[in-house]
Amino acid sequence: MAETFKLRVNGRDCEVQAEPATPLLYILRNDLKLKGTRFGCGEAQCGACNVLLDGNAVPSCDTPLWSVPGHEVTTIEGIGGESGLHPLQQAFIDEQAIQCGYCIDGIIISAVALLRRERDPSNTQIAAALDRNLCRCGTHVRILRAIRAAARAMRASPKT
Amino acid sequence: MIPPPLPQSLKTTPRLDRWVCFNADRTVTVFSGKVELGQGIETAIAQIAADELDVALERLSLVAGDTTRSPDEWYTAGSQSIEIGGASIRLACAEVRSLFLEAAARELEVDVAELRVRDGTIEIAGTDLRTSYWDLAPRLSLARDATGAAAVKTPAQHWLVGKSAPRRDLRSKITGAAYVHDLELPGMVFGRALRPPSYLAKLAAFDADAIRAMPGVVAVLVSGNFIGLCAEREEQAISALRAARAAASWVEEPTLPSATEVGDFLPALPSVRSLVYRHGEALVAEAARRFEASYSKPYIAHASIGPSCALARYDRGKLTIWSHTQGSHFLRGQIAEVMGAAAADVEVIHKDGPGCYGHNGADDVALDAALLARACGRPVLVQWTREDELAWSPYGSAMVVRVAASLDATDRIVDWKHEIWSHTHIRRPGWGEGINLLAAWHMDPPFPLPPAKDVPQPTGGADRNAIPLYDFPAQEIGYHFIADMPLRVSALRSLGAFANIFAIESFVDELAAATNTDAIEFRLRHLQDARAREVIETVAKAARWKTCEKGDGARGRGFGFARYKNRSAYCAVIAEIEVGAALRVTRVVAAVDAGRVVNPDGLTNQIEGGIVQAISWALKEQVLWDRERVLSRSWESYPILRFDEVPDVEVLILSRPGESALGVGECAAGPTAAAVANALFNAMGVRARNLPLTPDRIARAME
Ligand code: FES
Ligand code: FES
Numbered sequence: 013m014a015e016t017f018k019l020r021v022n023g024r025d026c027e028v029q030a031e032p033a034t035p036l037l038y039i040l041r042n043d044l045k046l047k048g049t050r051f052g053c054g055e056a057q058c059g060a061c062n063v064l065l066d067g068n069a070v071p072s073c074d075t076p077l078w079s080v081p082g083h084e085v086t087t088i089e090g091i092g093g094e095s096g097l098h099p100l101q102q103a104f105i106d107e108q109a110i111q112c113g114y115c116i117d118g119i120i121i122s123a124v125a126l127l128r129r130e131r132d133p134s135n136t137q138i139a140a141a142l143d144r145n146l147c148r149c150g151t152h153v154r155i156l157r158a159i160r161a162a163a164r165a166m167r168a169s170p171k172t
Numbered sequence: 173m174i175p176p177p178l179p180q181s182l183k184t185t186p187r188l189d190r191w192v193c194f195n196a197d198r199t200v201t202v203f204s205g206k207v208e209l210g211q212g213i214e215t216a217i218a219q220i221a222a223d224e225l226d227v228a229l230e231r232l233s234l235v236a237g238d239t240t241r242s243p244d245e246w247y248t249a250g251s252q253s254i255e256i257g258g259a260s261i262r263l264a265c266a267e268v269r270s271l272f273l274e275a276a277a278r279e280l281e282v283d284v285a286e287l288r289v290r291d292g293t294i295e296i297a298g299t300d301l302r303t304s305y306w307d308l309a310p311r312l313s314l315a316r317d318a319t320g321a322a323a324v325k326t327p328a329q330h331w332l333v334g335k336s337a338p339r340r341d342l343r344s345k346i347t348g349a350a351y352v353h354d355l356e357l358p359g360m361v362f363g364r365a366l367r368p369p370s371y372l373a374k375l376a377a378f379d380a381d382a383i384r385a386m387p388g389v390v391a392v393l394v395s396g397n398f399i400g401l402c403a404e405r406e407e408q409a410i411s412a413l414r415a416a417r418a419a420a421s422w423v424e425e426p427t428l429p430s431a432t433e434v435g436d437f438l439p440a441l442p443s444v445r446s447l448v449y450r451h452g453e454a455l456v457a458e459a460a461r462r463f464e465a466s467y468s469k470p471y472i473a474h475a476s477i478g479p480s481c482a483l484a485r486y487d488r489g490k491l492t493i494w495s496h497t498q499g500s501h502f503l504r505g506q507i508a509e510v511m512g513a514a515a516a517d518v519e520v521i522h523k524d525g526p527g528c529y530g531h532n533g534a535d536d537v538a539l540d541a542a543l544l545a546r547a548c549g550r551p552v553l554v555q556w557t558r559e560d561e562l563a564w565s566p567y568g569s570a571m572v573v574r575v576a577a578s579l580d581a582t583d584r585i586v587d588w589k590h591e592i593w594s595h596t597h598i599r600r601p602g603w604g605e606g607i608n609l610l611a612a613w614h615m616d617p618p619f620p621l622p623p624a625k626d627v628p629q630p631t632g633g634a635d636r637n638a639i640p641l642y643d644f645p646a647q648e649i650g651y652h653f654i655a656d657m658p659l660r661v662s663a664l665r666s667l668g669a670f671a672n673i674f675a676i677e678s679f680v681d682e683l684a685a686a687t688n689t690d691a692i693e694f695r696l697r698h699l700q701d702a703r704a705r706e707v708i709e710t711v712a713k714a715a716r717w718k719t720c721e722k723g724d725g726a727r728g729r730g731f732g733f734a735r736y737k738n739r740s741a742y743c744a745v746i747a748e749i750e751v752g753a754a755l756r757v758t759r760v761v762a763a764v765d766a767g768r769v770v771n772p773d774g775l776t777n778q779i780e781g782g783i784v785q786a787i788s789w790a791l792k793e794q795v796l797w798d799r800e801r802v803l804s805r806s807w808e809s810y811p812i813l814r815f816d817e818v819p820d821v822e823v824l825i826l827s828r829p830g831e832s833a834l835g836v837g838e839c840a841a842g843p844t845a846a847a848v849a850n851a852l853f854n855a856m857g858v859r860a861r862n863l864p865l866t867p868d869r870i871a872r873a874m875e
Pocket of ligand 1: 118
């Protein structure tokens, strides 16, 4: 049976009604219209659906709705958009580190989580942080470069 | 002066107003049949149009792949969008510009030569006489056919073509909704298709009413072996799909080959040989030494990161479909035929999707959506599962290539033989006869599986790039076409070129080693094409290639080269590898000559991606099956290259502003795979001829 759940998403409180087992992915996409969280496998194997849950990157396809209340959810829309791009998004555009782009939002989410705990990550650390993200277009080389560039930019202006 | 013949797209759609339209708000709309697939084509086409018309890029918008509004430009495929689509847009825009200049000259009573166009304003320098495309547009009808008579700009006149204009579609793709998957219509429901467990499985029993009774389920459509369902909420559709899967019982037959090693079963299947190419007489008598070897490539999945998706609306007999298809016009015709509708009652609108790399499930899911939209009377968004995408999309065909050659006493190759065993490499909807859409084969009555027909030379399908570019005095190329297809196959990026180049470039390497000659030196001895020599020399210099350098038992480097389709971009690759628990590619340097370059950074991005994807194919990828079922159904059972396995990649672009623009999306695949295998040999003296180069295959090759 559908139940009511209170969530906190991108800094706002909201209420949704759905089955408790519903993957967070569909709540975000269909109830909250946050389409930047993408369906890639539904099996926690590709990272396309990643969101931040209390600052950690998790696959929303594998996060049941009942487990979300009391935690802070951030999607790509909460990272940056109309009000201005996050330095990571800006770096992906500056480096043109995108081909089809389908994997990128989930990768940016993983990178945001990484740069919060590691201001100056090595390539090995970045690759490890992206271990659960797949990219089929082969954009990896530019993605790594964009994340390094964003880390540099964020160290230079620590406010962001 | 007789104008040169129009490109095919302009012949099909000659009317200029089908290509360019000046809008009242001082913007320009350009219509293109070539669609964005993540390859950056939208930006490149917009650059070409804006440059030729002399309007700012920001004023220009593109309508692509819309069956009502855009020209029919065949498929967006084969790295031809710049070569053909770009050429058509360029000619159409040049002609529009020249018509407007003539009209302006008449109105301003000046000579055309005195006029110049600046961001759409037509003016005479140093005076205040001016008009514009938009001022003149109401009086100048573009409802006329292109003649091809207007001169296009010379390279020196370009101000935007040749510049790395940033991609126009990126911002939305990293901030929210951007793909067909993200569309919503009022009253929309969520659809799923339950695919059979194996290719020829027959539905034996299924209680559709039990599924209809589930929460939120709006419709269940059962037709023959096709089962589709829709629900109010997406998670309800997923639960219903799960329940339907558990409830349906199927009869399966062991139809798949008993071996999964391509070399073991492919050449044994019935085939018909045709001669692809022959020249010269084999001088076998003079030959001092003869060599031969056999290479293979497995079935490879497109494995798009986003499973295919489509939105369909059925409203009083009119069907509208939003799709990430590569061929909107073909898809419209096929869906109309399956649904018994007139083509005029079906509209297909292209909307961006995840990268497809060839013919994946995009067209199939569009039919699923159309059938469900008609069945439930509400707009339906159908999303394929990961399993659907890996197990039901067509695969790139497996291939076996046997090569033989003779060397004379001076170690020159005097004859060359190349025999291919493969299926067709294209089976797109609209290619050849019949219906090529999955649900159409499963529904009742089913549409028959159409006969296979491969792409003929000069571009070729399985035989693409089978003819070496080297100057071997005698050559014979044969293609053993296997009509039967135990697995579903169709176009995968580069078609047969991947395996043919892998085989040619591996074998040339073997011959170089057999004659103790440097791998690059040996190739240059057999190669006169000046552009080919230049890309090879460029990459050798950039990677600091050392003549006859041997690997150290674990590390090594290898070389690979080809001119894609023997008529498109030249690409030379040097790969450095290291063998530990697995083969790891550590660095790749590539040089590419793609003629005139529209967007250098976009081109580099495409080549980098092609290299990384080819490394994934070469090291890891292979579709597996048992006698009934495909077993590659998730990222666990079909692994692809991961971030910690990706090499450093450096791409050098040779500048050729005077040459025609050549497509590059597919040029790096074959040279990269060959360079990796050649590097393995260089490192360890092990020749691995069967892809993928997994640790156990390398171990087997060492025995
Ligand atoms: S969709 Fe969630 S990890 Fe793939
Ligand atoms: S950019 Fe297409 S999958 Fe990563």
